[in-house]
Ligand SMILES: NC(=O)C1=CN([C@@H]2O[C@H](COP(=O)(O)OP(=O)(O)OC[C@H]3O[C@@H](n4cnc5c(N)ncnc54)[C@H](OP(=O)(O)O)[C@@H]3O)[C@@H](O)[C@H]2O)C=CC1
């Protein structure tokens with residue numbers, strides 16, 4: 541019995557690359573998307589199931605949980621990838637910003653993990669294979685960020701969920717964080733920003749989404765890693 545792999549925010553960038561790679565490996569894939577875009581139809585054409593979900597409200601979380609339980613009774617893995625990278629300089633409403641960051645990066649994974657743990661356990665029991673939860677955190681989970689304060693705090697909260705859920709869901713389910721630093725630029729990033737950002741790591745490179753794809757596959761294929769963080773930071777922590 542092959543259980544699907546769920547990727548939230550799977551319609552672009554890292555989530556899209558992860559989804560395409562898993563489809564190439566003939567995994568069943570379910571993605572969520574907030575905004576419809578051509579990649580959603582592309583993934584559906586490759587055999588993925590796509591569920592529209594906006595996790596910014598409790599109703600959005602509840603509707604998603606109801607929708608996925610109608611689609612499958614088991615899950616091989618959940619990749620919590622959905623994210624917004626907001627910064628304090630873009631607003632004066634810090635209450636709204638803090639709540640938004642905690643909602644998508646901490647409250648959503650927290651509630652989805654509790655609601656869907658039984659589906660992961662069903663897979664593990666029926667297949668005698670681990671279930672997996674992967675939290676896409678961020679290098680700043682330990683360092684903080686003076687320009688993305690609420691974002692960094694919410695990613696630290698997400699990593700703390702990794703520690704709690706790895707203890708709660710063992711031994712059938714592994715729970716880990718992947719903490720990228722600069723892995724993929726945004727289209728709007730200026731040349732000056734790109735040059736400055738590259739200098740922040742020892743390796744002075746921006747590897748692209750494939751680096752996250754490899755990290756996800758490493759965790760899926762591990763039989764002994766849980767409660768850990770895979771740091772994708774090019775040695776930035778030593779610079
Ligand atoms: N790219 C990088 O270099 C780094 C990435 N990371 C982390 O890795 C992960 C993937 O990064 P990246 O691919 O750049 O992510 P993106 O910024 O491209 O966001 C991924 C998706 O999350 C969706 N999303 C955002 N908010 C919500 C919400 N409230 N409800 C539902 N969906 C939502 C977006 O939907 P929509 O398209 O509709 O807006 C988007 O498609 C993220 O968790 C990110 O924080 C960490 C450090 C570096």
Ligand SMILES: Nc1nc2c(c(=O)[nH]1)N=C([C@H](O)[C@@H](O)CO)CN2
Nearest residue numbers: 623624625678720721722723724726
């Ligand atoms: N949701 C997102 N989170 C983050 C992004 C992004 O594009 N979307 N990008 C970064 C940067 O690459 C940063 O790591 C560079 O120092 C961080 N988080």
